[in-house]
Amino acid sequence: MPDERKMRVLLSRDDWYHQRGYWVIASALKDAGFEVVLGGIQTPVDIVQTALEEDVDVVGYRIMDGAPKVLLPILFEEMEKRGGRDIPVVVGGIVPEKEETVLRELGVRDVFHPYSPLQEITERIRRIAMERRRSRSDSEDEKP
Amino acid sequence: MNKSQVMEELKEIQARYEDEVTRLLQKLPEGDREYFTPSGLPVKPLYSPADVPDFEYTADLSFPGRFPYTRGVFPAGYRTRGLHIRQVTGFGTAEETNKRWRFLLSHGANALSVVPDDGSGHRADSDDPRVRGLVGKGGVALDTLYDYETLFDGIDIRKYSVHLITTNAYGLACYLALAEQRGIAPSELRGSMSNWMRPDTECLDILEYCARNVPLFNAGYLDMRNVREGGCTAAQEIGFGVAVAMAGCDALLERGLEVDDFLHRLTWFINAGPEFFEEVAKFRALRKVWASVFRDRYGAKDPRSLMCRMHCQTYAPTLTIQQPFNNLIRSTVYAMAAVMGGVQSLHVNSFDEALSIPTEFSALLSVRTQQILDLETGITKVVDPLGGSYYVEWLTRELEREALDIVEQVQKRGGGFKAWDWMCREIRAAAVKAQAAFDRGDRKLVGVNTLVEEEDIQMKALRVLEKHAEFEALFEYSTEFAEKQIRRVEKVKRERDEEAVVRAREELAGAMREGRNMVPPLVEAVKQGLTRGEFARVKAEVYNSPGEGPYVCAPPAVLA
Numbered sequence: 001m002p003d004e005r006k007m008r009v010l011l012s013r014d015d016w017y018h019q020r021g022y023w024v025i026a027s028a029l030k031d032a033g034f035e036v037v038l039g040g041i042q043t044p045v046d047i048v049q050t051a052l053e054e055d056v057d058v059v060g061y062r063i064m065d066g067a068p069k070v071l072l073p074i075l076f077e078e079m080e081k082r083g084g085r086d087i088p089v090v091v092g093g094i095v096p097e098k099e100e101t102v103l104r105e106l107g108v109r110d111v112f113h114p115y116s117p118l119q120e121i122t123e124r125i126r127r128i129a130m131e132r133r134r135s136r137s138d139s140e141d142e143k144p
Numbered sequence: 145m146n147k148s149q150v151m152e153e154l155k156e157i158q159a160r161y162e163d164e165v166t167r168l169l170q171k172l173p174e175g176d177r178e179y180f181t182p183s184g185l186p187v188k189p190l191y192s193p194a195d196v197p198d199f200e201y202t203a204d205l206s207f208p209g210r211f212p213y214t215r216g217v218f219p220a221g222y223r224t225r226g227l228h229i230r231q232v233t234g235f236g237t238a239e240e241t242n243k244r245w246r247f248l249l250s251h252g253a254n255a256l257s258v259v260p261d262d263g264s265g266h267r268a269d270s271d272d273p274r275v276r277g278l279v280g281k282g283g284v285a286l287d288t289l290y291d292y293e294t295l296f297d298g299i300d301i302r303k304y305s306v307h308l309i310t311t312n313a314y315g316l317a318c319y320l321a322l323a324e325q326r327g328i329a330p331s332e333l334r335g336s337m338s339n340w341m342r343p344d345t346e347c348l349d350i351l352e353y354c355a356r357n358v359p360l361f362n363a364g365y366l367d368m369r370n371v372r373e374g375g376c377t378a379a380q381e382i383g384f385g386v387a388v389a390m391a392g393c394d395a396l397l398e399r400g401l402e403v404d405d406f407l408h409r410l411t412w413f414i415n416a417g418p419e420f421f422e423e424v425a426k427f428r429a430l431r432k433v434w435a436s437v438f439r440d441r442y443g444a445k446d447p448r449s450l451m452c453r454m455h456c457q458t459y460a461p462t463l464t465i466q467q468p469f470n471n472l473i474r475s476t477v478y479a480m481a482a483v484m485g486g487v488q489s490l491h492v493n494s495f496d497e498a499l500s501i502p503t504e505f506s507a508l509l510s511v512r513t514q515q516i517l518d519l520e521t522g523i524t525k526v527v528d529p530l531g532g533s534y535y536v537e538w539l540t541r542e543l544e545r546e547a548l549d550i551v552e553q554v555q556k557r558g559g560g561f562k563a564w565d566w567m568c569r570e571i572r573a574a575a576v577k578a579q580a581a582f583d584r585g586d587r588k589l590v591g592v593n594t595l596v597e598e599e600d601i602q603m604k605a606l607r608v609l610e611k612h613a614e615f616e617a618l619f620e621y622s623t624e625f626a627e628k629q630i631r632r633v634e635k636v637k638r639e640r641d642e643e644a645v646v647r648a649r650e651e652l653a654g655a656m657r658e659g660r661n662m663v664p665p666l667v668e669a670v671k672q673g674l675t676r677g678e679f680a681r682v683k684a685e686v687y688n689s690p691g692e693g694p695y696v697c698a699p700p701a702v703l704a
Contacts, residue, residue: 014262014278014281014282015262015282016262016265017370017373018373019374020373020374020375020461020575023374023375023572023575023576024375024572024575024576024579027572027576028576035702036702037701037702038701038702041265043266043274043275043276043277043278044276044277045273045274046274064262064282065262065281065282065500065501065621067277067281067282067621070277070281070621070623071277071278074276074277094498094499094500096499096500096618113465114464114465114498115464115582115589115592115593117583118579118580118583119583
């Protein structure tokens with residue numbers, strides 16, 4: 001039975017000041033038919049908590065100031081501990097080129113840089129969300 | 145001919161000229177015929193006195209240092225009040241940030257600003273596992289008075305104007321305690337903080353305490369710069385800011401203060417964006433709107449209350465990862481608008497800010513940009529050098545009119561505090577609109593949607609610099625900062641007198657419960673070693689809420 005609910009995406013960010021991209025992307029995702037859970041400013045611990053409570057299909061994490069390779073391992077570690085390691089994570093914000101490779105190796109599904117066209121962002125997130133829905137319903141079907 | 149006949153004749157000539165221009169423009173493809181500023185004002189190819197027909201020099205402009213202050217707040221401009229070169233600084237622990245401050249000062253920066261790290265808003269100390277990964281990131285880790293002592297080590301706070309980027313009474317308390325250690329009386333202490341006007345006890349306690357006890361400290365703040373970064377227009381930057389200031393004013397009048405007790409201690413944090421002339425006009429229009437609103441509606445009499453002073457940071461959303469050295473040119477032009485607009489204090493963004501936080505190398509270039517503008521270009525010689533330009537005067541009037549209209553719209557929705565959510569929606573709508581214009585290519589950004597390079601030679605150059613062993617080309621966050629900071633917090637917690645901390649904490653909580661001003665007991669508590677996380681927890685307990693103000697995140701919600 002395919003899941004008919006709207007795709008749900010959690011958006012979180014790591015700092016207090018920079019939020020333009022966060023809101024622009026939230027609005028674009030909503031217009032593209034997603035249900036957007038606004039996590040606001042969250043620590044990795046908070047993100048995992050909200051992602052599980054809200055049962056989201058994708059987590060979008062906005063990171064500033066060149067620390068993605070520090071924050072993502074913490075996020076994944078927390079997901080390992082509390083569950084939700086299968087929720088795909090995408091990252092946006094300030095991601096230096098050489099860190100993008102590191103992030104993808106860690107398991108980040110996609111990385112968006114400033115001025116990525118909005119339509120491209122929403123389409124790529126939709127594909128990732130749908131893929132997860134499919135693999136989830138497959139594994140549900142396999143349950144006895 | 146009398147004056148009105150001259151104007152009529154001019155209008156006739158101008159009408160013929162504009163017809164000719166229209167004919168020329170009609171030969172262009174449709175999209176190239178009309179121009180607008182980013183605020184949406186239509187822009188003609190030429191302006192003349194006919195565009196500002198009822199312009200009155202004395203009423204509209206007067207002289208710098210005189211009402212309505214359109215041309216500037218100080219009579220001799222930068223000649224007597226030189227530009228404050230103030231670069232926002234903050235990374236790692238207080239040691240790293242202090243070192244960067246000294247570096248900047250030794251190269252001619254003459255004012256300071258400090259930004260706390262991303263861990264500091266989470267009601268936790270740096271040794272709390274919740275803020276792992278955020279310690280010393282995006283700013284400096286400041287947990288206790290000890291950190292402030294280290295931060296200000298060797299820095300003369302009588303000599304340099306210091307700005308604390310915090311809305312939190314904790315930062316102020318540490319600064320007051322530090323001044324006391326150095327024998328500086330509260331009545332002599334200068335400086336400023338980002339205590340931006342909002343309807344919470346902490347904000348108003350800070351304003352009230354400083355108005356009564358620290359009269360030279362700029363305790364109130366209108367952070368419209370970050371609102372502009374969020375996407376709003378130049379007119380909204382003025383209008384929303386003035387409306388919020390009015391709401392803060394009302395709240396302080398209710399506490400029994402007089403408008404002239406505090407109004408001159410509110411300062412602006414403002415942006416300088418890409419549209420050069422509109423930005424110059426914005427600073428001028430803001431000064432005029434501020435002076436008229438607070439004189440006419442609030443009865444402010446002290447000229448200092450009517451003088452709108454501004455710290456400016458150049459616009460960042462147009463800084464690009466692509467061709468990163470182009471950002472030097474962008475920020476220089478934005479800074480020119482700020483200086484020609486007469487700001488008091490300036491931060492010029494570094495070229496690498498779309499990639500990371502600035503290094504010594506890039507921060508120094510930002511200082512040099514300001515020094516070159518000041519020492520080499522002559523733009524600081526004359527006050528309001530663009531005053532009298534028909535275009536700039538027309539823009540100033542348009543922005544003034546629009547900003548006053550926005551103030552009315554906010555008032556209709558209950559004023560600057562109550563209508564904050566409405567303003568946020570307006571700001572976000574403007575951001576979405578601007579993004580769509582970039583995506584369509586209607587608004588150009590070199591290296592992003594036009595003049596894109598397959599081989600980015602500037603990026604290549606940056607990579608070469610990065611490979612240089614003795615040179616930090618791009619800042620990288622290190623977890624060593626956090627390890628060091630955790631040791632610093634633990635040291636304070638180990639060495640402090642726990643009983644004294646408990647007593648000070650109780651005293652503080654008692655004052656807050658009874659509605660007394662929280663600042664005096666907080667100063668005592670920080671001296672005993674109370675940490676910022678402990679203060680945040682007292683606030684959460686007393687107010688029986690997760691916290692107040694924009695720095696405490698709303699619980700997750702679905703976007704409506």
